[in-house]
Each structure stands twice: as structure tokens, then as C-alpha cells.
Amino acid sequence: xxxxxxxxLLSLVCWLGGMVFFSIFSAPVIFRVLTRIDAGxxxxxxxxxxxxxxxxxGSIALVLALYFCVLRTGRLWWILSAVALTLALGLxxxxxxxxxxxIDAIHMVAEEQNPDAAHKAEFxxxxxxSVSLNGGVMVLNLLALLSTAAALSxx
Numbered sequence: 001x002x003x004x005x006x007x008x009l010l011s012l013v014c015w016l017g018g019m020v021f022f023s024i025f026s027a028p029v030i031f032r033v034l035t036r037i038d039a040g041x042x043x044x045x046x047x048x049x050x051x052x053x054x055x056x057x058g059s060i061a062l063v064l065a066l067y068f069c070v071l072r073t074g075r076l077w078w079i080l081s082a083v084a085l086t087l088a089l090g091l092x093x094x095x096x097x098x099x100x101x102x103i104d105a106i107h108m109v110a111e112e113q114n115p116d117a118a119h120k121a122e123f124x125x126x127x128x129x130s131v132s133l134n135g136g137v138m139v140l141n142l143l144a145l146l147s148t149a150a151a152l153s154x155x
Contacts, residue, residue, distance in 0.1 A: 006116060009065035015057035016141040044104060051096030058089035074151030081147040088140035095133045102126055
């Protein structure tokens, strides 16, 4: 049981830690040091792995949270964790598999010297949505972590 709990916590903190590191440390530095076009290329190169981390770590955390719903005391807290992880994983899949390809498709047009206003507006809208989803996933991961702490404190 200790190994299973370790894997659950590791997957949750890798997912959340990766998001925090990228959003708070990496992306701002990349956009400060490089031109906007080059920074966009670098970030676009990072995103496939960024979302892959979310898919894998989120899936592992969700499966193990459901496992703990069945086997551990503090079931209500584990259910809350599983719900938060389900929502977070769903948002991550949407952002990575649906939104990111749309952003990538319009990104180059929006970054041209004299971009088409409609394309630029659409890129900005999709980018804001992506940032909002990312923030929501981080909050849901924090909720899952908090509910896990509550469940473990009941044992």
C-alpha cells in the first residue's frame, strides 16, 4: 500500500510541479529573453511533452485515487480527489488535443509582421482560454492534493 500511495503522490506532484515550473518560471523567462516569434516556437516545442506529462501523470493519479476510494478510509476525501482529478484530466486533454492544434494552426498567421486582425483576435482568444484552462487544472490539482492530505490525516 505504501508503494501505491507513493506512486499516486509522485504522479500528482510531478503533474502539478511541471505546470508550476513551466507557467511561473520557464515561460516568462523564455518570452523575456527571446523575441516573441522565437519564444512562441520554443513554447510550441515544449507543449507536446507538457501535455503528455499531464495525460500520463493525471491518468495514474486518477486511477489510484479511484483505487483508494474503494480501499482506504476517508472515502469522501478520496472521492473529492478523484472528481478533481477527473475534471483536471478532462481539461488537460481538451487543452492539449483540441485547443493546442487550433492555436498552432493559427499561431504563425497571428505572428506575421502585419497579421490579419481576425486571425490575431482568434489567436488571442484561444490563448486566453488555454491560460485559463491551465490555471483551472492547477487549482483542481491543488484541491486533489488538499483532499488527499485530509484523507490521510483521518488514518
